[in-house]
Amino acid sequence: MASSTWGRQMAHSQPGRRGQGRARPKGTMRALPFLTPWLAGVACLVAIPLGLSVYWSFTSYNLLTPPQWVGLANYESLFHDPVFWLSVRNTVYIVIIGGIAGIVMGLGTALLLHKPGKAVTFYRSAIFIPAVVPVVSMVIAWVWILNPDYGLLNGFLHTLHLPTFGWLDDPSTAKISLLMIILWGAVGQIMLTFLAALNEVPQDYYDAAAVDGAGAWQTFRRITLPMLRPVLLYNVVIAVVFYSQMFEQAFVANPTDLGAPVNSTLFYSLYLYQNAFTYLQMGRAAAMACLLLVFSALAGAAYLALNRRYGHKAA
């Protein structure tokens, strides 16, 4: 999510240059041949697959024989499938807990590391470094660290006479363990967005608040938080999109037994994949993809609405 995230951030912060690049018909015609490859790419890789997906969701299709129209049967079978609802519950859980935990930790570290200083630079780098570790190697390393009997973490807890856990092998802690791995890699990036936003809060506001006798909490509540609104909102949306599509971390943690232990990490995308490529139920998988698309569209619309209302810095 990092690259797209940053790209979008930059685009937003570009100063407006309205008027200069106004498209003229001649320019459009001249640009068209150059755009063709990309337009064709969008058609081949986005528009056509999307349309086919929607169509397949109303068919019984296994990749090998032509799809058969079945109407709403795929959707009906999903709504009667306990594993589908389990995957929805697992995903909602990780969206809520992961979203809140990521923002609290990212904002917390940003607030702590906002002031300049050598130690601060060190901690900022230390927290950000995990973001450069590739997801697959990160998860594989953590699977070893979290081994219940011989893992580093339980060994450490044991030396401190603290209780140890089954982590990824215990259905009651597997989701939290997975989240721990993800946040280890993601908090640095979230922190960075908040740090950037904190730097944009004018010092005058804090000075004025200090003169008025505002305490630390009041300053945070009345100045910092309202000024961070756009970034906060942005992080919420990114978290919802990221966690609702959660796939690779859970896949790498249990490649041969998706969703293990006991389906506790069977997230929506994982079950979609399982329907498509393990059970050959492409129609049912397409129906799941369409439902996810609807959900994402609603989340996007909610973001736009909230952004219109709260997206500007309240000051």
Added chain:
Amino acid sequence: MISTRRFLALGALTSTAIMLAACSSSPASNGNSSGVVQLTMWQQWGGGHEEAALQSAINQYERLHPNIHITQTPVTNDAKILSAIAGGDPPDIVDLGTSLELGAWATQGALTPLNSYVSASKLDLSQYVPDALKPVTVNGHVYALPFMDFTTGLLYNKKLFAAAGISQPPTTLEQLTADAKKLTIQAPNGKITQLGFDPSWPGPDQGQVCPLEPYGWLFGGQWYNSSSDKLTPTDPANVAALTWETDFVKQYGAQNIANFIASSGAYLTATDPFESGKLAMVYDGPWALAYIQANVPSLTSSIGVVGFPAPAADPQNTGTSFIDTNPQVIPRGAAHPQQAFDFIKWLTTDAQLASSFANLVANLPQLKNVPSFALQKNPGFDFFIQNGASDHVHVWPQLAVSSEYQTKLCQAQDSALFSQASPSQALASLTNLTP
């Protein structure tokens, strides 16, 4: 001097051409310009001594048929095979490690039905062990030729038995449960350092069947009713089997057993729980004997094999096992189906090859009559041969939903073992599946 307009047009053309070139695919070259037919085979034996055995069989075939050249590649990912078939560029032959996907693939048209090839080449199917043909037959059509069968039994570590003061392997399920208790060493904090038996090991994680499948048969249950064409997960005997499994696991704690397994090495290596001498009994197949011989030779003489014990009330079910084979299939759209069939026919009907291959990989010959081989003298292996020919062996139903049924069956099993659902609730969650 080139004009701007021309330059732009040229640029646009070039970029479009590059894109189109990148999108197009070049036809696969299975060239036979020299008169030699190139066959590709994707096999699921993997690497090591099993791949070497297959390669030597291929070499033998190529010597007999100089106009055929076969390239084998290990491809264990079923999704990859399926995408190759769906993409219209499949290998000529696929050696599947189990028949689990066969029902789904056959009913969905991914495989070439072999009936016409069988009759055209006058292949006598009665030379195969009858139970070996069941897993490769879907709706009365043969979709694969069987190669190297396998069944399971109870493997036990005599040294650990002696140390626990047990002189005989268990003959009833109740006795197995009691023996397992004596063979388990568990610390007060729940940590297990030695386990008598783990009813859910090795499961689908290790590429093996869901253990609940044979337990259902052990209790006299059925998973599919062919006359009514209905799945029967909630057959009372199946519920009884899962109840036994759940009660067994509860004695030690499902999580403690999971931790014990997670802390052991990979299956079929010297550090796997059974080979490392930490697990006293395992419900596994003849290949385990070969891996023990290769990884921990000193353990070989301490391993005994008996039929898996049945509940005292159902003694006739002792020795219950699934039977399966390595189906040799020809994907739909294969470039050389006839040559591919000729090869798999030879591979699966050459009696001498069946003997030597079985001897090398410790699987059971798929043919009724084969020359004797060294491994038959091993009493453990002999048990599997005898039991494979008995009526204690069962076949998982070959249906479009076979694979999904088995995967979800194991998920249901795990949810009961971890007390997330009662055994009957867990199995009832499968009733929305239809064959």
